[in-house]
Amino acid sequence: MTENAPAVRHTARTHFAGFRSGGDSSLGSSSAGSDSAGPVSAEVGGELTSLTGNRRFGLRSSEKVSKAETTPVRDWRTSNLLAEQIGGDMTLTPLNGEYNSIYSAANQLGKKKPGDQATAQTNDRAEPNLYAFNGAKTEGKFDPKKSVAELLTDASLQGKLRIADQVANPNDAARIADRLGPGDKPNIKVVYQDHSDNNPNKPQADFIVKKDGTIQVVNDHERNPDKEICVVVERAKGETDAPPAAQQNATDELVDYLAQRLADKFPYPQGVGPDGKPLAQVPIEDKQNLVSDNVEKKFGNGNKPEAPNLPQAPDMPQPARDMSDAMNRTVGSGGSRNFDRGAVDNNYPQRDVPQAVNESNAVNSVKNAVASVFRGENDTVRKRSDGRHQVGRYGLGSGHFGGWLGDLLGLDLGDPPDMAKLRELLKNNPELRQKLAAAMKNAAQGGKDGKGTKLPEGFADKFQVGADGNFKDQKFVDGFMNFGDKLSGTKGDITGSEVNQFMPKELQDIMATDRVEKYARDMGVQDPSKMTKEQAGVVGVAMYLGRMPNQQEMQDPSYQKYASDFANMYQMDRARATGLGDVNVSDANGKITALANGMVGQRLWAQTKYRNSVEGGNLGCAASVSKVLQDAGFSYADSAGVNDLAAKLQRHGWQRVSVNQAQPGDVIYGMSGARHGHIGIVGPNGIAYNNSSRTGQWTAGTVSGTFTRRFGGATTVLRPPDANRAA
Missing domain, CATH: 3.90.1720.10 (endopeptidase domain like (from Nostoc punctiforme))
Known part of the structure; x- marks a missing residue:
């Protein structure tokens, strides 16, 4: 989503079907008088034959149709056949009898120029030219009460909406595969134009948003319903920047119109908007951030999740978000983009605790990506939207604390951790006290192999057990347990000094490494050092929640977006960690x-x-x-x-x-x-x-x-x- 897009005139693009051929021509042309009827006739079979076989028409915009040539043809079924073939609703304002219904359809398919003369029967009527723009500044808006076909005949929109030069073929195999089935609910996909040479799955546009903000309709999704209504945003080859203002606003207006139409027609899940009012959660896929935040949030994307006990997804810092957007926009650009090394490095706070010898580069990059989002110091204390505390460089909370401590002792302390249960177990079980003391001593020595981050010896010593079997510093251990209680957000506030006392930076680093590896293995990654980008994205969500997210939670759009941005931050850190120069990302x-x-x-x-x-x-x-x-x-x-x-x-x-x-x-x-x-x-x-x-x-x-x-x-x-x- 794009933040704070200028509120200027919007333009929407429509799409009639899949493109029949590759190349830039698939995005149509903005010229008013294009004379190429080839693509259109190719879509409907060259010439048009009435169902009664009276006459065949070769539709070329440069040819005038005379009354003598057309008088014998009065078959209304020809008009319906045309409507079926191009997916448009041909029920226009009646002109003069059955012939004029056919003529209206032919005018749509034949790209009739504004200067062409109608027959004697229609000279006295102003016909809508659905291929031309009049160049005037239009004030028309997309009325969600009107269909695409109705908008195409709206004179106030002639300067911003038209039929594409190459409309879709509803009988194309890819179109048939994407056809909406019984019980299906469509989603909206917004994507930049794909210039790549090796992608067999290029998006099938339903609408094309041109650079100047004008919109072309390729497929009428209401006549030929798609599972996925695709809005393709035009761009030059190699372009990875955000769309210009006119194109941005056109995209916003079109997506807003489409989502409102869908919300009125399909039973989408109902949510609650920021204003407390109910809203239909229309799915909008926008991986390249081409739609403004306010439009997506209007239809549920990014609003409060519906999954129980799921806090609001974290906000990605704007510099990190901009970098992630640019990386996503490289996909399909047919080019590459250089990222300035200094700007990249500024997204990642400096580590105070060096990367341990036994810490893999993949785990290090996940931790750096966590730090790039949380942007905290070692003694930082914040509250999450659900009231839980997050502390330190990595935003660690009760889930991390209880999970790490529980695994250390072989206990399940729950989430949030039941520290009262742990106190009771430690009080009544001398062996458990010895186990905690040994674990802390081992951590002070850098783990089993001695190559990990080392706890300060003075910190570990406080957990050692004396000759009487009790902790040498019971007061400190009690404070440590109370700190774990407070992390849940229900047992009082936490100060920065308490973080330094009970969770020093070395412990934060050990805990973060342990949790990253644990979450990676929980999702089936046998070797955390070989995490893929997508796996790192899910681990990033787990590091925010303090536990592994379930399937329902990962279907939340705001968490999907966060996982995607996090994965990009992980990927960029992997690249920068192995060299000193700029980073080049290619399509x-x-x-x-x-x-x-x-x-x-x-x-x-x-x-x-x-x-x-x-x-x-x-x-x-x-x-x-x-x-x-x-x-x-x-x-x-x-x-x-x-x-x-x-x-x-x-x-x-x-x-x-x-x-x-x-x-x-x-x-x-x-x-x-x-x-x-x-x-x-x-x-x-x-x-x-x-x-x-x-x-x-x-x-x-x-x-x-x-x-x-x-x-x-x-x-x-x-x-x-x-x-x-x-x-």
């Missing part, structure tokens, strides 16, 4: 490029199981590429051999493309004989990232210098499929 395979760019200078092969078999990095190219791909989520990319790695990728759906079509994130390799080859990853602007046999380091060369000059026609480029692409 489709951007995450791979960001990681590859950041890893320049590292001996990646030495971080793999092949480190002892690649001759000190001389043969480390495939092992290094495997490392980059695995970090990006392609777990099956695992080999020290060029041919073997390429074969594995192709078995998992990677497709060959020509070298001149290589784009950032593709894998490139060449062979000169059975055993001599080289492999790397394509970067932006002709760069090829690869392992240097001379230095054994990941380096940035060029596609031509590193591959094509050496291997010539034996150079191959592989591109990951959409279905298997790591996000």
